[in-house]
């Protein structure tokens with residue numbers, strides 16, 4: 524039995540949310556998707572509100588993962604405790620609300636999803652993800668595991684993937700919002716893509732109006748970040764997992780552009 528998983532890159536702002544709502548159902552049909560994981564930590568630009576999480580589930584996500592901006596909008600805190608289908612990075616302080624991993628039913632059997640955040644170029648100090656993942660995998664022994672590693676550095680993402688090769692079914696990266704072209708199956712059967720990309724405005728600097736980003740880098744005073752106008756795209760990846768072995772048998776980048 525195989526499981527076809529669609530992982531969707533960071534949904535950015537209202538443009539990203541409405542693009543996701545418009546395209547995800549038909550995309551899932553087209554690729555015969557059994558299970559869909561969407562990164563939602565930028566649904567409100569920085570963070571996510573409960574109604575935006577509801578919109579992502581309504582659009583067709585089975586699980587929402589988050590990242591360094593999980594608590595950008597504190598209104599999400601009770602939602603994170605109450606809804607086990609939304610995950611925040613497991614390597615944040617244990618006292619914070621929410622769950623870092625979960626086990627979910629699919630037509631092909633149970634699958635585990637974990638969310639971790641990297642430490643390179645992150646403006647806070649999460650626990651070491653390489654050590655936290657050991658503990659998570661001990662709890663999930665025998666289950667196929669999917670990991671959204673929300674991280675800036677390619678090296679950190681690749682090192683994690685080689686560390687987990689043969690121990691998990693697939694790892695994808697989020698956070699940089701630019702899709703990488705290195706989809707692959709590692710030697711021991713873990714499917715991998717360094718970064719999924721994003722779901723949001725095409726003519727933008729990782730989703731934001733270029734003028735705002737330029738002003739920021741020039742050291743000028745900037746207004747609150749706003750998503751760029753214009754056409755959007757959805758970036759992600761399809762992973763096929765053989766549920767009898769837990770190995771990834773196929774990985775393919777997915778791009779939708781009007």
Ligand code: FE2
Pocket residue numbers: 564590591592673697698
């Ligand atoms: Fe992020």
